[in-house]
Amino acid sequence: WGVAVSAIPVGIYQGVWTVIGLGLGEILAGYQVDAMTVVGGIMLICIALKLLNIKTVAVGNLLPALAIAPILALLVHSV
Numbered sequence: 001w002g003v004a005v006s007a008i009p010v011g012i013y014q015g016v017w018t019v020i021g022l023g024l025g026e027i028l029a030g031y032q033v034d035a036m037t038v039v040g041g042i043m044l045i046c047i048a049l050k051l052l053n054i055k056t057v058a059v060g061n062l063l064p065a066l067a068i069a070p071i072l073a074l075l076v077h078s079v
Helices: 002-027 030-051 064-078
Strands: none
Touching: 030 064
C-alpha cells in the first residue's frame, strides 16, 4: 500500500515538471534546450559513476548548471 500511495505525489511532482518543461520548450530556442539536455546527460553519467563506485560526484552541486546552460548557449549563439 505504501508504494501505491506514494505514486500519487510522485505523479503530481513529475506532472508539474512536465508542464514546466513544455512551457519552457515554447519559450527557449532549440539550441538552449539542447544545452540543458547535454547538462542533464552529464549529470546522469555522474550518477552512474557514483552508483558503480567509480567516482563520487556531488550531483546536487551541478543543478545550477541546468539554469546557466541556456544562458551560456544564448551568449555563444549571439556572438
